[in-house]
Amino acid sequence: xxxxxxxxxxxxxxxxxxxxxxxxxxxxxxxxxxxxxxxxxxxxxxxxxxxxxxxxxxxxxxxxxxxxxxxxxxxxxxxxxxxxxxxxxxxxxxxxxxxxxxxxxxxxxxxxxxxxxxxxxxxxxxx
Amino acid sequence: xxxxxxxxxxxxxxxxxxxxxxxxxxxxxxxxxxxxxxxxxxxxxxxxxxxxxxxxxxxxxxxxxxxxxxxxxxxxxxxxxxxxxxxxxxxxxxxxxxxxxxxxxx
Numbered sequence: 001x002x003x004x005x006x007x008x009x010x011x012x013x014x015x016x017x018x019x020x021x022x023x024x025x026x027x028x029x030x031x032x033x034x035x036x037x038x039x040x041x042x043x044x045x046x047x048x049x050x051x052x053x054x055x056x057x058x059x060x061x062x063x064x065x066x067x068x069x070x071x072x073x074x075x076x077x078x079x080x081x082x083x084x085x086x087x088x089x090x091x092x093x094x095x096x097x098x099x100x101x102x103x104x105x106x107x108x109x110x111x112x113x114x115x116x117x118x119x120x121x122x123x124x125x126x127x
Numbered sequence: 128x129x130x131x132x133x134x135x136x137x138x139x140x141x142x143x144x145x146x147x148x149x150x151x152x153x154x155x156x157x158x159x160x161x162x163x164x165x166x167x168x169x170x171x172x173x174x175x176x177x178x179x180x181x182x183x184x185x186x187x188x189x190x191x192x193x194x195x196x197x198x199x200x201x202x203x204x205x206x207x208x209x210x211x212x213x214x215x216x217x218x219x220x221x222x223x224x225x226x227x228x229x230x231x232x233x
Contacts, residue, residue, distance in 0.1 A: 035222075
């Protein structure tokens, strides 16, 4: 069974750091790009960015609210991706999800859609 | 790119045909996905390319649209379909979602 599981969520104080993990199973982890999303209570999902597969240079892109504070990385030998979160703010409180990104050719363009979402992990930033 | 979903909620009965819409603030071709989310669970992909059903998604779900206006239809609502549905645009970063449509039992 194809599966992703996010872990590492915790209660942290503003300004502190936290690292989340995303562990994959049931597929060849290194072949896929991965995205991160979060969802604050009562809100829709919010895109945080992605890390592409090694084939594509492990390229990363970040959403504006987290650029410079969050860093994506991956260790394909362990089938794990990481989200390093620094300088955390109260507004970072959310459930965090990782996704498997499937490359798709449509309408003359290649794009990615998120075909597998992992179980989320909860991050609470509060003093 | 902003996505506006309507209605924000609807009440329906098992067996009903329901449709809800997603409007984009600019043209996004057919680069739209639809997700179903139940409380405490991760979103689940239903449709991509605006109308392509993802693996093992029941055929009572269908999507349509191109450009700025998109529709998700459930032809015969089942008990397990009561959930919140989100559209997502995959046309350009930052990827964005609509505000969701919550389908409740009448």
